[in-house]
Amino acid sequence: MGLGSTAGEPCAERGIGGTVFFRVLTALFLFVSMFFVSFASPAMAQDYRFNSMKVEGNQRIESATIVAYTGIERGKTVSAGELNDAYQKVMASGLFETVDLEPKGNTLVISVKEYPTISVINFEGNRRIKDDALAKLIESTARQVFSPAKAERDADVIAKAYSQQGRVAATVVPRIIRRSDNRVDLVFEISEGDTIEVERVSFIGNRIYSDRRLRRILATKQANFLRTFLRGDTLVEDRIAYDKQLLRDFYLSRGYVDFRVNSANVEFTRERDAFYLVMDITEGQQFKFGKITTISEYPGVDAAEYQAALKVKSGEIYSPTAVDNSITRQERLSIKNGVDFLRVEPRITRNDRDLTLDVQFVLTKGPRVFVERIDIEGNTTTLDRVVRQQFRVSEGDPFNPREIRASAERIRALGFFSKADVNTREGSSPEQVIVDVNVEEQPTGSLNLGGSYSVSNGFGVALGLTENNFLGRGQRLSFTFSTAEDSEAYVFGFTEPHLMGRDLRFDLDLGLSTTNSSYANYDTKRVFFNPGLTFNLSEQQRLKLQYSWQSTEMEDRDTALAATYGPVVGTEIARGSESASMVGFTYTFDSRLSGLDPNAGMLFEIGADFAGLGGDSQFIRTRAKAIAQRKILNEEVTLRATFEAGALSWLGSDDSRTVDRFMLSSEIMRGFEPAGMGPRDMTPNSSGSPYDDALGGNFYAVARFEAEFPLGLPEEIGLRGGLFLDVGNLWDLSNVNTAAASTGCGASGASSCIVGADGSWRSVIGLSFLWTTSFGPLRFNFSRALSKEDYDKEQTFDLTLQARF
Known part of the structure; x- marks a missing residue:
């Protein structure tokens, strides 16, 4: 028993100890749990x-x-x-x-x-941009709640406006001044900074065209000494993107289909006061048109007929514009033939071996989609019909995407709108399309102040008032007043571009012009009334039919000087005012803007006036002009040849007058004073000296040849050189009263008092300097006559200036 009890006591002690430990552990756990619960309860969701x-x-x-x-x-x-x-x-x-x-x-x-209410908005530190212009840019307005976020956005907009002017360092800080009644004054503190210009524009990778030629394409210009008046020499980010597109269009129109702009890098100069613009480009190879064919996948449509409508030929330099024009021609032919929904798909095959592009025009049948309606919005002043007139389709016509795009371009070309968006959307059914036109109007009136100078007429000013969208009808109304030392003109003009809703332009000009002749001792006064109708015969041809009434008078400048002009002019002055009533036409063919070759173009113009429908004069007067132009040497040099001629056939029983006959100005024949060549009245006066009156002629012919080329100077100066050769003749005095000139001729020993009636060819060679300035183009002509008559009036220097402000 003792052994057993001794053995059992330790067991009992272990059992009691384990129980106590468990109880202590439980109590500790409860304490810690209550501790965390008491601290966590305030942070728990409530x-x-x-x-x-x-x-x-x-x-x-x-x-x-x-x-x-x-x-x-x-x-x-x-x-x-x-x-x-x-x-x-x-x-x-x-x-x-x-x-x-x-x-x-x-x-x-x-x-x-x-937030407080804005009492007033002020701008401080601005000199380049006026307060009114800045107020139109910002969102914040007076008497509205002030918003810090909106004020910051306004500051960014103002800074961007300065950046558009090349002031990229401009800073704008919005600040508020607290007032009573929870109001504030919002002040934009502006530090405009200096203009940072484009010091140099250069290119990398161009082998065909020089930097000088490519710089002329870009909207961004290098800074020059006229930078105070120019805005193209500042750096604008949006303009660089536009420049890339201009370069691409330039190269593509000349067959460089692989052209691309790799990069356009803008760097600060070391002084950080200007930019360098470097454009890295890849030109690629020039391609030409290869085989040009047309196939038809439209049942019943003959491909040969549409092939014959094409103007582009194999071997010509490839141009997307030429392809687009060909598609337009074929689609117009389908409309003429009554073939609806025809679509032309160009399939181009590239031949790298001979650098050609085969173009196959595939005639297919497009989806049957019609124009349900045309909705126009945003035109508060311009009438709907002015916009609708730019569409060649109406409600219910087959839908043609190409024609809609062309209509959009015509709307933008009107110049009436700052923005013109043309979009399409599905109509009431998948077979219907609604065309949405959204426009924003802009001012269409203008006040033009100009100046001019020429050796013949001296200095002059011109004032013009023009409204291009009169009463929102798309009509032009203008009044022009111009005066120089020796001439004045007052002209009222009116144009209706779509008479009776058709592609028919009506023009009306009436006015008064006076000239104090610098080549004779008499003045002229002319009152005129000229209505006319112009319509297009094709893309490059137009015809104008016109009526003209005019009353012309040769006047004594001073009765005390009556003896200073010859007997022929004296007889014409004595006739007083005479009128002419005439009808005529002018036919024009011009391929310079819409031709397939961007480096060559031609203008041909011929017109005639038939007088005799009433009035005092009866005659037929014809004029013809032809101009051919081509750019060579990678478009650095421009060659131009002009041929011009005129003929006057007098039909009346009376005689023609000097003001009825042709006089050659320095614009027609360089190297001579106005009326400085041609027939003259050399009848001796009382002192034995000839009167030396220019009489004009019934016929003239002039050929002008010129070349324009760079001078190697920095392109930003805008100075180019030119050489010219003019050859011309002015002759014939049929139906001129020369009887009075025969008396007294023997006293001078001359066989005739009228010289030059039979005509003779004159030739002039010269050098020109063409200076493109911000005020307008200046032209300096230095010339020398290679062949002339003794009685001709040579002019070795001529300066012309046309400027608008």
């Missing part, structure tokens, strides 16, 4: 229920509006997270500087501090 809401601090904003911003409903359980969302919603309204949501039992107290 629910609220508000039976009422109280708003404090609001002055302008209604309490109900602020409560509505929270989105909390009375009597509804709200978690702490939802309470935080309510705070964010009130702040997001942008109306308050501070917001505080404080639960007080069953009441939610919303304390707010409203």
Whole structure:
């Protein structure tokens, strides 16, 4: 028993000890759990229920509006997270500087501090951009709630406006000045900084065209000494993107189909006062047109007929414009033939071996989609019909995407709108399309002030008032007043581009012009009335039909000087005012803008006037002009040849006058004074000296040949050189009263007092300097006559300037 009891005691002690340990561990666990629970309970999510809401601090904003911003409903359980969302919603309204949501039992107290109201907005430090212009750029306006975010956006917009002018260092800081009644003055403090110009534009990778030629394409220009007046020499980011597209269009139109702009890098100069613009380009190879074929996948359509309508030929330099024009021709032919929904798909095959592109025009039948309607929006002044006239399709016509794009271009070309977007969307059914036209109007009136100078007429000024969209009808209304030392003109003009809603232009010009002749001792006065109709015969041809009435008078400049002009002119002055009523036409063919070859073009113009429908004069007067132009040596040199001629056939029983016959100006024949060549009255006066009156001639012919080329000077100067050769003749005095000139001729020993009636060819060679300035083009002509008559009036120097401000 003793052994057993001794053995059992330790067991009992172990059992009691384990129990005590377990109890202690349990108590410790409960204590720690209660400790964490007591500390965690305040941070645990808590629910609220508000039976009422109280708003404090609001002055302008209604309490109900602020409560509505929270989105909390009375009597509804709200978690702490939802309470935080309510705070964010009130702040997001942008109306308050501070917001505080404080639960007080069953009441939610919303304390707010409203943003102040803007009293006035001022701009400080701006000189280059006026206050009115800046006010149109910003969102903030007076008598509205001040918003810091909006003010910051306004500052960025103003800084960007200065950046567009090359002032990329301009800074704009918005500040507020507190006033009473919770009002503030918003002030934009502007530091304009200096203009940072494009010092140099250069190219990498160009082998065919020089930097000088490519710079002429870009809208971004290098800085020059006229930088005060120019805005093209500043760096504008959007303009660089536009320059890339201009380069691409230039190379593609010349067959370089692989052309690409690798990069356009802009770097600061070392002095950080200008930019360098470096454009890395890849020209690629020039491609020409290869085989040009047309196939028809449209049942019943003859491909040969559409092939014959093409003007582009194999071997010509490839141009996307030529392909586009060919598609347009074939689609127009389909409309003429009554073939609806014809589509032309160009399939181009590249031949790298001979650098040609085969073009196959595939005639397919497009989906049967019609134009449901044309909706026009945004035109507050311009009538709808002015916009609709630019469409060649109407409601119910087959839909042609190409024609819609062309219509959009015509709308933009009007110049009436700052923005013109033309989009299409599905109509009432998949077979119907609605064309949406959204425009933004811009001012269409202009006041032009100009100046001119020429050796013949001296200095002059011109004032013009023009409204290109009169009463929103798309009509042009203009008044021009111009005066020089020896001439004045007052002209009123009116143009209706779509007479009776058709592609028919109506022009009306009437006015008064006076000339103080620098080559004779008499003045002229002319009153005229000229209406005319012009319509297009094709893409490059147009015909103008016109009527003209004019009254012309040769006047004594001073009766005391009556003896200073010869007997022929004296007889014509004595006839007083005479009128002419005539009808005529002018036919023009011009491929310079729409031709397939961008380096060559031609203008041909011929016209005739038939006088005798009333009035005092009866005659037929014809004129013809032809101009051919080509650029060579990678388009650095421009060659131009002009041929011009005129003929006057007098039909009346009386004699023609000097003002009826042709006089050659320095624009027609260089190297001579106005009326300085041709027939003259050399009858001796009482002192034995000839009167030397220019009489003009019934026929003239002039050929002008010229070349323009760079001088190797920095292109930003805008100075180019030129050489010219003019050959011309002015002759014939049929139907001229020369009887009075025969008396007294024997006293001078001359066989005739009238010289030059039979004509003789004159030739002049010269050198020109053409200077393109911000004021206008200047032209200096230095010439020398290679062949002339003794009685001709040579002019070795001529300067012309045309400027608009």
